[in-house]
Amino acid sequence: MYFKINNTDFSHLVSGMRIGFETLVSDNSGRNANGDTVIDVINNKVKVYITFRHMTDTEMNSLLAAINDYVVNVSFRNPKSGTLKTITAYTGTPEPEYYTIQDNLVIYNPMELNFIEL
Numbered sequence: 001m002y003f004k005i006n007n008t009d010f011s012h013l014v015s016g017m018r019i020g021f022e023t024l025v026s027d028n029s030g031r032n033a034n035g036d037t038v039i040d041v042i043n044n045k046v047k048v049y050i051t052f053r054h055m056t057d058t059e060m061n062s063l064l065a066a067i068n069d070y071v072v073n074v075s076f077r078n079p080k081s082g083t084l085k086t087i088t089a090y091t092g093t094p095e096p097e098y099y100t101i102q103d104n105l106v107i108y109n110p111m112e113l114n115f116i117e118l
Contacts, residue, residue, distance in 0.1 A: 003050065004076075004084075015051050019078070028040045045116070048115040050115065051111070056108075057107075071090050088118050092114035
């Protein structure tokens with residue numbers, strides 16, 4: 001288990017995961033009168049980039065239901081520690097794309113979705 005939304009494990013749907021460690025700086029950051037760079041770090045946030053594999057209709061329904069609230073708890077394998085880390089995050093816009101729609105079979109193409117720490 002290396003990727004959960006709230007308390008549901010979605011690791012089996014993940015084909016790729018990238019973690020961004022974002023450093024947020026204030027508007028006061030820049031160059032001072034001496035020409036030195038001055039950085040005022042105000043926070044550090046995590047952004048989790050997920051690529052989901054092809055999914056069935058049932059799997060896509062489950063994923064979309066899990067992110068319906070827009071703000072969710074996301075647990076992921078933290079590359080800094082090798083352990084599961086949980087953050088509260090909002091999601092990017094999900095854009096499911098159909099691969100095929102046949103009689104009793106609906107398959108979606110792989111989909112990328114970001115989770116940005118609040």
